[in-house]
Amino acid sequence: MTNPLLSAWDTPFELPPFDRITDADFEPAFHAALDDTRAAIAAITDTPDAPTFANTVEALELADAPLDRVLGVFYNVAGSDSTPAREELQRMFSPLLAAFSSEVTMNADLFQRIEALWQARDTLGLTDEQARVLMLTRRRFVRSGALLEGADRDRLKEVLERLASLGTEFTQNLLADERSWFMPLAEGDLDGLPEFVTDAARAAGTEKGVDGPAVTLSRSVITPFLQHSTRRDLRRKAYEAYTARGANGGDTDNRAIAAETLSLREERARLLGYDSFAAFKLETEMAGTPDRVRDLLMQVWEPAREAANKDAVRMTEMLHADGHNGELEPWDWHFYAERRREAEHDLDEAEIKPFLQLDRMIEASFDTANRLFGLEFAPLDVTLYHPDARAWEVTRDGQHVAVFVGDYFARGSKRSGAWCSAMRSQQKLAGDIRPIVVNVCNFAKPEDGQPGLLSWDDARTLFHEFGHALHQMLSDVTYSSISGTSVARDFVELPSQLYEHWLEVPEVLGKFATHARTGEAMPKALLDKLLAASTHDTGFQTVEFLSSAIVDLDFHDGAAPADPMEAQAATLERIGMPSAIRMRHATPHFAHVFAGDGYSSGYYSYMWSEVMDADAFDAFTETGDAFDPAMAVKLEEHILSKGGSVDAADLYTAFRGRLPGVDPLLKGRGLA
Template sequence: MSETSVSPVASKGLENPLLKANPLLKAWQTPFETPPFDEIKPEHFMPAFEQAFFDHSAEIAAIVNDPAVPDFANTITALERSGKLLSRVASVFYDLVSAHSNPAILEIDKDVSSRMARHWNPIMMNAVLFGRIVALHDKRAELGLTTEQMRLLERTYTRFHRSGAGLDEAAKARMAEINERLAHLGTSFSHHLLGDEQEWFMELGEGDLDGLAESFVASAKASADERGMTGKAIITTSRSSMEPFLKSSTRRDLREKAYKAFIQRGNNGNANDNNETIVEILKLREETAKILGFPTFAAYRLEDSMAKTPEAVRGLLERVWKPARARALADRDALQELIAEEGGNFKLAAWDWRYYAEKLRQRRANFDDAAIKPYLTLDHMIAAQFDTATRLFGITFAERKDVPVWHPDVRVWEVKDAKGALKAIFYGDYFARPSKRSGAWMTSLRDQQKLDGDVAPLVLNICNFAKGTDGQPSLLSPDDARTLFHEFGHGLHGMLSNVIYPSLSGTSVFTDFVELPSQLYEHWQEQPQVLQTFAKHYQTGEPLPDDLLKRFIAARKFNQGFATVEFVSSALIDLEFHTQPASASADVAAFEKKELEKIGMPEEIALRHRPTQFGHIFSGDHYASGYYSYMWSEVMDADAFGAFEEAGNIFDPAVAKRLHDDIYSSGGSVDPESAYVAFRGRAPAPDALLRRRGLLEEPEAA
């Protein structure tokens, strides 16, 4: 029986007519049992959460109080079956918090984040429950478990152990307080950032459009429409708005104004300021690590990862940092020369870099983003990502108009496997709007599992692309198109999942492995045979000219020094925040300045995510001490795509089958190192990353 088929009406309290009418608590009579977003209102959430907390607590109590000797079925499997209603309610709620919030939803979120921690603390620290898990873990070799069951038992034991289940009562009580406070702080950080992003915009008058492409101006008008400013044009702090403006605008004064607003999000000394929030988060994380017996939060966090130690992470980042910084400094000098050539009497500043880098790229590679954007329409790139998945994995996509959605812009596809059976439902929410947090992400409303029937996942991709206006399509930059494929790679990880147990489904893997399926999928977006098929001019329908395609491919490694410095510096700051004593970062800005000086950060480049807007590590702890994961995974993805190149076919059936079986479908049921070796036949070669970014130092001639 699927999780959405479980009838919640047997739960205590549902005789109340108001609860019986709550769409979150009823069986969903919708296509594929999807959430009835058209019926759900903010006032439905708290009653639904209350019922879900009650049901889950009762299910856990039944496991804890079971008089039978602990076995896999009555303990581990029972845990896997528990909390279905809570998962259902929470997934819908957090989708709206991130993708289509409103003041009522955000107010509820403040309460729910603390309540969620208060609910989970006594479960994850329950001594009797942990005792049952330990008893099974101690004799695991004697239980006759399948490979997946053994993996689930080990992951369950690890999760409870790392949550403090083995601590004494005083330590558990303090851990519970910390967890609740951290949940509140992470929510506050996210709300502050969203608040700053909603409040700032810059209106563009007729004299402010020099250098801006027609398609960009159309998107700026669409952004104004979203804010009720019809007839005007604005830029916002959304990256899809800011990046092209900084690359194209000839108005240096406006570039400076926009850039400073972009990097100051969360750092404006107003009600949305995140500095104090960061300081408290770091103190509490440090205390958590000490309680659990680790010297630093990074040591605690990385023990349960592929990297294992802060030293291993630092080793990778420093290896990349040196050639990236050298390349960035050489590019900086070239940009300064370009300014001088044009008669500019000023020193290159951070708000100039993208603008002059584009000019330099036009000179060196005869290519700029504006030339290719008319060929990269969103609809064509969606078709490209679907076709790639069909050719690799045999799955097909059919758009559905009858599935309820949370916003009119959201699109839905039914995904079928090669035999025509339902595989997943895929939602795409692609456009920026004030109600959506910045960035791009994948999540799910329901995970794949086979424990109670063959449950098809409901997978979401959320992006923040600029919307076209006046009937014009949304045009993507190469970076936008790469982001689209990246998030769809995550989506495939969820859609292709083929496991029994929910806790091992899809993206339930180590953080430094989870980016492999997404970053690997990016490679197909930039392949000539994909672009030649799907990159067509939005006005004429003409395919991408061969000459422009060649120039695009030649220009891919341009400005990689900048991009790598921007990323690696952010990953190093994340690591330093969580390896140094929390007292060292009591002044966040001073800490940032000190660490950047220590690594020799070029002053013309800012962190990709400055601390007060670094939602990856402060809106929650999923990427805390783990932002390096993108680069750790890039070592694997650059090496993994080599398997297709070596086969001489980017859609080679044998390699694609291994990719499906060992990486995309196995979820967390296999150790990630073993999964990679099973696919590739060996461990990844680190030099593939440097080679892909054009940063590999060539050996000197003898």
């Protein structure tokens, strides 16, 4: 029978035919697509014709289309709905793809053609976009070892293949720990839990096959439990299980993987002529150097630490008033922070949450995109990879723009966190190719027949990931290698973090924050209290983030540590980490850094982008209209549509007229 991954997709918008794809199709499709891509590369190098931009760079852009098609489906499905078969395929594909990438970028004949074009670039009559693609292509080859020879070249191939395998293993170990742990709750274990938390716990228990409520390691389940449970012993048990992910010993322990990964990254950087992996990695980012990153992080660290320590004093008093002696512990923080919010802002999450319905927040994100960019969203009746996933056609002025897929609920087969990806990216080289964009989240799934309810943090996550989706949808470039979110790592979070600001625009919540039972709009008094408390606990949140970012930078800025856990502890001691706060992502479960090298030396990127997003939203508020049409046009024209076709600093300067300083960020976090 014809493999559905290799045949034409006669489906709406050429969506993958998920009703016909099985796990058995992926491996033969992968090898066939790899062979086709290899043949396309050979055709570029075998031609007797002199190199041109069209027969070399553009041909290279098109060469991996068969592979992108297969892997665009596979990796989206494997990350959001894993099976043992898919996990085995990931372990198989990762080193093969790393080896093939090295095969291409270390292809001397292919690089010779690219280098010839680079040397003659001023005579080729290239457009600005083509010149940018040529520069990025050459840089990618050089940074992948194209200039290495002999033993160094062979060793770099081995290092990259091993790193790919380690990243896959790290991810799967983390998923296994998250999937296996849960804590059933008896009737007496529900003390202090509001109805929305017990409802989420019952749904989690059903998913785990438990007759009754349970706490899992999904953030949308464990965080509200930590905020509301009066059972300090159970809070500790749940919290320590959450922070122990990847460090439980046995086959799923990630500590040795982290150590080997850091060692191999250092070796990779030195083979390529860099002093450290951080120097190698940051060369292509807006920040440029480890020193510039460290300067930003430490500018924010001291005021954040001071704010967190002040909050800890107040919460320690509350702890003692409850009859508990000793110090405030990490499993106490969420609980007493919630009590502080109730006391200082007269704000109870149990009062807020019924107004933050998942479907209404999706509508809010769509309506905001409509008001800013004229986009419209219509539900699609199509078969997707999981029953929880749903799809919409995105149009503007009646013209198709994209297909958007939302997969919002946590499940044991889905890796943790939230992300945006594309099954197909926008490009024009092979025709007017429109994207298929996917947002994946891990919100607590409600019981059957009940509406999904979000925390304020969940609602921000939904807007954040949709900001990434808009970056993909509104992309308007010729070449897929610079499409959508294919930008500098410390620029990619700008559109997503900027979009979060519209959630806090009063008229957005005023329209879409409606009660799950009564349908009534959130009362203005409650809305005002919610927005007034927007900087509540930001000392904790900033310290939790920054400590992870600083540890990440320390890991990679210099010699790799023999024992990452000791190195992590040394960094935290050096910066004066408050004892009642732990890193947001400790090393054994720091997937941003160790599941691949996307955010390695780059976890700071969220903060770097936040400097810009705070300033960028000021551009709207300065007009007096958060939906100012002229400013929205500038945002799309200079940032969202451009992908990586222009240097990130130039894109921001074109939008804002200058680069920002750190003050808007500190003000936005209430740390000024």
